[in-house]
Amino acid sequence: xxxxxxxxxxxxxxxxxxxxxxxxxxxxxxxxxxxxxxxxxxxxxxxxxxxxxxxxxxxxxxxxxxxxxxxxxxxxxxxxxxxxxxxxxxxxxxxxxxxxxxxxxxxxxxxxxxxxxxxxxxxxxxxxxxxxxxxxxxxxxxxxxxxxxxxxxxxxxxxxxxxxxxxxxxxxxxxxxxxxxxxxxxxxxxxxxxxxxxxxxxxxxxxxxxxxxxxxxxxxxxxxxxxxxxxxxxxxxxxxxxxxxxxxxxxxxxxxxxxxxxxxxxxxxxxxxxxxxxxxxxxxxxxxxxxxxxxxxxxxxxxxxxxxxxxxxxxxxxxxxxxxxxxxxxxxxxxxxxxxxxxxxxxxxxxxxxxxxxxxxxxxxxx
Amino acid sequence: xxxxxxxxxxxxxxxxxxxxxxxxxxxxxxxxxxxxxxxxxxxxxxxxxxxxxxxxxxxxxxxxxxxxxxxxxxxxxxxxxxxxxxxxxxxxxxxxxxxxxxxxxxxxxxxxxxxxxxxxxxxxxxxxxxxxxxxxxxxxxxxxxxxxxxxxxxxxxxxxxxxxxxxxxxxxxxxxxxxxxxxxxxxxxxxxxxxxxxxxxxxxxxxxxxxxxxxxxxxxxxxxxxxxxxxxxxxxxxxxxxxxxxxxxxxxxxxxxxxxxxxxxxxxxxxxxxxxxxxxxxxxxxxxx
Ligand SMILES: Nc1ncnc2c1ncn2[C@@H]1O[C@H](COP(=O)(O)OP(=O)(O)O)[C@@H](O)[C@H]1O
Ligand SMILES: [Mg+2]
Numbered sequence: 001x002x003x004x005x006x007x008x009x010x011x012x013x014x015x016x017x018x019x020x021x022x023x024x025x026x027x028x029x030x031x032x033x034x035x036x037x038x039x040x041x042x043x044x045x046x047x048x049x050x051x052x053x054x055x056x057x058x059x060x061x062x063x064x065x066x067x068x069x070x071x072x073x074x075x076x077x078x079x080x081x082x083x084x085x086x087x088x089x090x091x092x093x094x095x096x097x098x099x100x101x102x103x104x105x106x107x108x109x110x111x112x113x114x115x116x117x118x119x120x121x122x123x124x125x126x127x128x129x130x131x132x133x134x135x136x137x138x139x140x141x142x143x144x145x146x147x148x149x150x151x152x153x154x155x156x157x158x159x160x161x162x163x164x165x166x167x168x169x170x171x172x173x174x175x176x177x178x179x180x181x182x183x184x185x186x187x188x189x190x191x192x193x194x195x196x197x198x199x200x201x202x203x204x205x206x207x208x209x210x211x212x213x214x215x216x217x218x219x220x221x222x223x224x225x226x227x228x229x230x231x232x233x234x235x236x237x238x239x240x241x242x243x244x245x246x247x248x249x250x251x252x253x254x255x256x257x258x259x260x261x262x263x264x265x266x267x268x269x270x271x272x273x274x275x276x277x278x279x280x281x282x283x284x285x286x287x288x289x290x291x292x293x294x295x296x297x298x299x300x301x302x303x304x305x306x307x308x309x310x311x312x313x314x315x316x317x318x319x320x321x322x323x324x325x326x327x328x329x330x331x332x333x334x335x336x337x338x339x340x341x342x343x344x345x346x347x348x349x350x351x352x353x354x355x356x357x358x359x360x361x362x363x364x365x366x367x
Numbered sequence: 368x369x370x371x372x373x374x375x376x377x378x379x380x381x382x383x384x385x386x387x388x389x390x391x392x393x394x395x396x397x398x399x400x401x402x403x404x405x406x407x408x409x410x411x412x413x414x415x416x417x418x419x420x421x422x423x424x425x426x427x428x429x430x431x432x433x434x435x436x437x438x439x440x441x442x443x444x445x446x447x448x449x450x451x452x453x454x455x456x457x458x459x460x461x462x463x464x465x466x467x468x469x470x471x472x473x474x475x476x477x478x479x480x481x482x483x484x485x486x487x488x489x490x491x492x493x494x495x496x497x498x499x500x501x502x503x504x505x506x507x508x509x510x511x512x513x514x515x516x517x518x519x520x521x522x523x524x525x526x527x528x529x530x531x532x533x534x535x536x537x538x539x540x541x542x543x544x545x546x547x548x549x550x551x552x553x554x555x556x557x558x559x560x561x562x563x564x565x566x567x568x569x570x571x572x573x574x575x576x577x578x579x580x581x582x583x584x585x586x587x588x589x590x591x592x593x594x595x596x597x598x599x600x601x602x603x604x605x606x607x608x609x610x611x612x613x614x615x616x617x618x619x620x621x622x623x624x625x626x627x628x629x630x631x632x633x634x635x636x637x638x639x640x641x642x643x644x645x646x647x648x649x650x651x652x653x654x655x656x
Pocket of ligand 2: 420421422
């Protein structure tokens with residue numbers, strides 16, 4: 001019976017592949033949207049992940065370095081700096097500002113780069129470090145704004161020159177711009193204050209222990225380990241897309257389920273006669289049901305597989321054609337979505353199953 | 368299910384009734400039919416169109432539940448079996464041959480023949496060899512890997528017969544097996560069914576209104592308005608017209624001629640005239656009545 005199902009699906013391979021491709025398209029829509037938000041999240045967390053600081057100290061109540069503003073007071077700096085186990089501490093200038101050519105500015109985050117821990121790590125063109133009066137812009141942002149290395153760019157209404165173009169920290173909500181620390185302090189009139197503190201632990205002191213001590217020492221700061229901050233910033237980006245991705249995934253799966261159900265329905269409808277024959281020859285209800293499950297399973301699995309392959313292809317194609325959109329397809333979510341689709345497909349198998357069980361075997365005698 | 372008791376007939380039906388529809392529109396398609404069939408016996412059920420032949424066969428094959436009456440296969444009542452048991456009994460103990468062949472289009476000849484073996488657990492391996500043998504026996508070796516769409520009607524029906532035999536069932540049910548075949552192929556299939564009953568000790572029930580098949584039957588039953596009557600006493604003695612090859616009943620034939628100590632019968636005066644003009648040429652063909 002399963003052998004027959006398999007052979008018949010094979011005989012119908014174009015219809016089966018067509019249905020699978022339609023399912024893949026429906027899933028791709030959801031997967032692509034998810035990948036966009038994941039890409040955004042990855043770019044947002046990249047700055048933190050490339051830092052080697054163990055603990056980040058932010059203003060009390062702030063849990064994200066992105067999409068938020070933070071300021072650490074001198075008192076708090078003193079209190080935090082007094083705890084045991086600190087090897088080194090750096091005052092980070094990190095501020096939002098409008099950046100771009102005159103009239104074409106957009107919101108970006110300005111990082112004052114120091115000697116360590118907070119520099120651009122991937123350069124597409126120009127210098128790897130900004131000199132005085134220079135700024136490093138994410139390459140996709142510069143392209144969008146029609147700027148290149150050597151062009152002037154306004155940051156908070158002051159003119160800089162683009163010294164280099166970076167990769168890896170461009171997100172639609174949060175592009176990172178690197179200028180020298182001295183320029184940054186001057187630009188934001190920061191003196192020697194800090195928006196955040198980067199703290200390195202002494203050997204033998206774990207990041208969690210250190211952040212705990214800092215939190216205990218001052219009521220005015222929120223100390224997070226790097227891992228905590230990465231998680232929190234990633235989550236922030238994903239939360240922005242969460243509801244939308246959820247909705248699209250649901251719609252994608254519903255469409256996929258409909259296609260599976262319809263494909264199974266027409267497969268069975270076209271084979272009513274053969275199914276009557278099979279039933280007459282002595283196939284049991286159980287094997288008829290197994291056949292329905294196999295049939296929808298094959299269509300659903302092919303659809304999921306095509307979707308997974310499609311997202312990889314789409315990823316490569318987009319990197320080529322629309323580089324400013326950072327997409328990061330997650331294999332995990334693809335597998336989950338495909339798995340759920342398969343499950344939904346098996347639910348859709350109820351349609352052919354019901355048809356199969358209602359085939360009248362006495363049909364076979366009709367000439 | 369071996370025949371524990373030889374006295375138990377292979378198939379026994381008593382008082383079968385099937386009514387379609389209700390009230391004024393009700394049709395008593397089968398109305399009180401009883402019959403018993405033993406191994407090695409060929410039973411022919413004939414009757415006009417709409418007389419209930421197919422309905423009767425569907426019930427005997429466990430495909431349709433009678434409204435009244437009992438059917439026992441090898442002593443076991445079909446009504447006592449669960450749906451699954453009935454399906455298993457069909458797969459293992461009954462072979463079906465249909466007018467419309469009903470081959471599975473996506474499967475090759477070999478796979479079609481093998482198919483019922485997949486429905487009975489543990490049969491498949493041994494059945495492969497058997498399928499090859501049946502394909503040879505039914506003269507299908509050349510067509511072993513062909514798809515049904517590539518076969519002629521006669522070939523399809525031979526595949527269907529091989530498929531019906533793959534699980535070595537003691538009972539074969541055939542509904543109009545020659546209905547879609549020309550007279551030559553029809554005769555071949557009829558002879559095949561006859562041989563299957565004789566050589567393999569199977570019971571074969573054939574529903575047909577094809578007169579060519581009558582010769583192979585041990586028993587002829589006549590169904591009319593859902594009621595069966597035995598027509599064994601209705602004497603027929605079929606012979607073949609040596610000139611045109613047509614079947615003629617000796618009891619009613621009017622054109623007769625003797626040659627070389629044999630009595631020949633003819634369909635018409637014209638055939639008889641030709642025969643008399645040169646009997647040697649017709650007899651030498653091996654056509655004997
Ligand atoms: N499924 C059915 N529903 C209603 N009436 C039926 C059905 N099957 C057969 N009949 C009726 O029962 C009678 C016998 O039909 P059938 O067994 O097919 O006769 P036969 O095979 O001798 O031509 C006919 O009057 C036919 O119309
Ligand atoms: Mg009929």
